[in-house]
Amino acid sequence: MNLPTPEILEARRIGVAFGGNRVLRDVSTRFETGKVSVLLGPNGAGKSTLLSCLAGLRRPDSGSVSLAGVDVLALARRDRARRIGFLPQTAEVHWDVDVGTLVSLGRLPHRGHGGETAEDREAVAEAMRVTDVARLATRTARQLSGGERARVLLARVLAGRPQWLLADEPLANLDPAHQLDVLEQMQRIAAEGVGVVLVLHDLSFAARIADFAVLLCEGRILTAGAAHDVLRPEPVRDAFGIDAHFGTAQGPDRFVIPLRRHRG
Amino acid sequence: MRVSSLKLNILFVVLLAIGVVFSVVSGKVWLPWDAWNQTDPRWLIIAELRLPRTVLAMVIGAALGAAGAVMQGYLRNPLADPGLFGISSGAALGAVSSMYFGYALSAFLLPAFALAGAGIAMLLLALLAGRSGSLIMFALAGMILASITGSLTALAISLAPTPYVASEIVNWLMGALTDRSWDDVRITVPIMALGIAALATTGRSLDALTLGEAAARSMGVDERSLQWKVVIGVGLCVGGSVAAAGIIGFVGLMVPHIVRPLVGGRPSAVILPSALGGALLLLIADSVVRIAPTVSELRLGITMSMLGAPFFLAMLLKLRRSLA
Numbered sequence: 001m002n003l004p005t006p007e008i009l010e011a012r013r014i015g016v017a018f019g020g021n022r023v024l025r026d027v028s029t030r031f032e033t034g035k036v037s038v039l040l041g042p043n044g045a046g047k048s049t050l051l052s053c054l055a056g057l058r059r060p061d062s063g064s065v066s067l068a069g070v071d072v073l074a075l076a077r078r079d080r081a082r083r084i085g086f087l088p089q090t091a092e093v094h095w096d097v098d099v100g101t102l103v104s105l106g107r108l109p110h111r112g113h114g115g116e117t118a119e120d121r122e123a124v125a126e127a128m129r130v131t132d133v134a135r136l137a138t139r140t141a142r143q144l145s146g147g148e149r150a151r152v153l154l155a156r157v158l159a160g161r162p163q164w165l166l167a168d169e170p171l172a173n174l175d176p177a178h179q180l181d182v183l184e185q186m187q188r189i190a191a192e193g194v195g196v197v198l199v200l201h202d203l204s205f206a207a208r209i210a211d212f213a214v215l216l217c218e219g220r221i222l223t224a225g226a227a228h229d230v231l232r233p234e235p236v237r238d239a240f241g242i243d244a245h246f247g248t249a250q251g252p253d254r255f256v257i258p259l260r261r262h263r264g
Numbered sequence: 265m266r267v268s269s270l271k272l273n274i275l276f277v278v279l280l281a282i283g284v285v286f287s288v289v290s291g292k293v294w295l296p297w298d299a300w301n302q303t304d305p306r307w308l309i310i311a312e313l314r315l316p317r318t319v320l321a322m323v324i325g326a327a328l329g330a331a332g333a334v335m336q337g338y339l340r341n342p343l344a345d346p347g348l349f350g351i352s353s354g355a356a357l358g359a360v361s362s363m364y365f366g367y368a369l370s371a372f373l374l375p376a377f378a379l380a381g382a383g384i385a386m387l388l389l390a391l392l393a394g395r396s397g398s399l400i401m402f403a404l405a406g407m408i409l410a411s412i413t414g415s416l417t418a419l420a421i422s423l424a425p426t427p428y429v430a431s432e433i434v435n436w437l438m439g440a441l442t443d444r445s446w447d448d449v450r451i452t453v454p455i456m457a458l459g460i461a462a463l464a465t466t467g468r469s470l471d472a473l474t475l476g477e478a479a480a481r482s483m484g485v486d487e488r489s490l491q492w493k494v495v496i497g498v499g500l501c502v503g504g505s506v507a508a509a510g511i512i513g514f515v516g517l518m519v520p521h522i523v524r525p526l527v528g529g530r531p532s533a534v535i536l537p538s539a540l541g542g543a544l545l546l547l548i549a550d551s552v553v554r555i556a557p558t559v560s561e562l563r564l565g566i567t568m569s570m571l572g573a574p575f576f577l578a579m580l581l582k583l584r585r586s587l588a
Contacts (some may be wrong), residue, residue: 055482080484086478090476094474096529097529097530
């Protein structure tokens with residue numbers, strides 16, 4: 001589904017404070033559908049807070065977030081839920097439900113009070129196929145490994161067929177193979193026209209998959225732009241306080257290895 | 265073993281039909297089929313004693329079962345019980361104060377006081393929990409409320425004007441359906457029905473909460489409206505049941521726990537079978553206390569506690585094993 005003009009998710013001068021502690025200050029940036037964008041920065045930089053503002057889950061103390069020109073908080077809850085899929089950092093599953101049921105929860109924003117429609121079933125089946133969890137369908141949540149659970153929860157979001165996918169550290173707790181799988185999914189759905197915004201800690205993965213990167217530090221945007229412009233020695237040193245080695249693997253794939261804390 | 269919710273519900277309805285017949289015929293006086301016509305003198309026992317009691321047992325069981333299922337789904341804790349909210353003890357405090365001041369002579373005043381107590385407890389709970397919709401604040405507020413109302417009830421007993429009032433209060437607190445009339449049915453059943461209806465609308469949001477609060481919010485769940493529905497629904501169910509029968513514990517804990525593995529964990533699938541199962545459990549329990557060979561009738565509330573406490577312990581031990 002290639003849109004002729006991409007949809008824009010835009011943060012305008014967002015400020016958030018917890019108590020007296022200002023977590024985000026005057027943050028303005030914009031994201032496009034069809035691209036993979038990443039939010040980078042050290043712990044406490046405000047990445048997760050920015051992501052939840054973008055998803056319409058938190059009301060910023062100042063500023064606003066607009067989706068295609070409309071304030072994201074002014075959208076009806078269900079409408080917003082259909083358009084923005086959100087994958088939280090905590091992979092919570094509180095009841096021992098089976099995988100099929102878990103994935104079909106992603107259709108809740110689409111469902112009327114009747115039962116499942118053919119479209120619901122099709123969306124669930126497709127989401128399970130692309131995340132490779134169809135063979136787990138009859139297992140229950142407690143019988144899944146960490147990696148399987150992460151893929152099932154991703155399938156849950158994809159089953160809603162959102163226009164936007166916002167994910168908070170989707171690679172946490174995954175082994176390298178599953179990290180690659182998840183990143184591949186993100187790139188694939190971005191190619192289909194979905195706007196993907198990820199909070200990532202791994203700079204190499206960010207360098208490899210991001211079209212657009214936002215580097216946050218102490219609640220402000222240090223720099224934002226094309227990933228290869230953002231992931232350079234100076235901004236990384238300024239944000240994280242580290243010296244890093246920047247290199248190229250095969251073809252265009254870049255990698256970043258943190259070497260030491262920057263001194264002086 | 266998994267069964268579909270529909271099959272389980274049908275099974276419960278069939279068992280309930282059998283249970284109703286059993287409840288009407290059983291008691292200190294057994295009522296065979298030939299008593300079931302209006303010309304028989306024993307008809308009075310059926311129409312004025314057994315039937316209202318049967319109806320109350322079923323509706324109270326359904327209300328407590330549904331309240332337990334919704335509370336467990338809302339708090340995402342299989343050990344949650346409607347009693348934890350402080351609403352049942354608030355309702356009890358209301359009822360006890362009506363006895364303390366001697367107003368309970370009128371049929372309407374005790375239930376009215378119990379409902380007022382439940383209503384005030386609900387309001388305090390919502391105020392204490394604050395606007396955040398946070399589950400932890402909610403659970404803590406409920407516990408605080410339960411301990412305050414519990415101590416005030418104890419105060420009322422200790423300061424009772426006469427020993428008769430004290431024993432009346434203690435007796436009532438134990439929970440029973442003895443000598444309930446159609447008046448009690450008329451006052452309390454619509455309230456509990458309203459509560460069950462409010463709880464029935466929470467299923468979709470509770471399903472979303474399976475994935476945690478952030479995910480639920482992103483799926484369009486309005487946490488504040490959900491909190492209101494839970495508070496009002498549980499308040500009406502528990503308040504109505506306490507007004508009718510005093511405190512009857514553990515139904516809301518046990519029934520959803522038995523039902524859940526049968527229908528899968530999805531909270532919305534647990535609500536209706538829990539209501540039907542609760543109705544069945546209380547109907548049978550209330551029939552059994554009537555025919556138990558004791559000098560005075562066994563108290564329903566005590567019977568349920570004696571069934572429930574070991575059940576609770578078994579659950580806890582099982583949970584401890586799975587955490588180990």
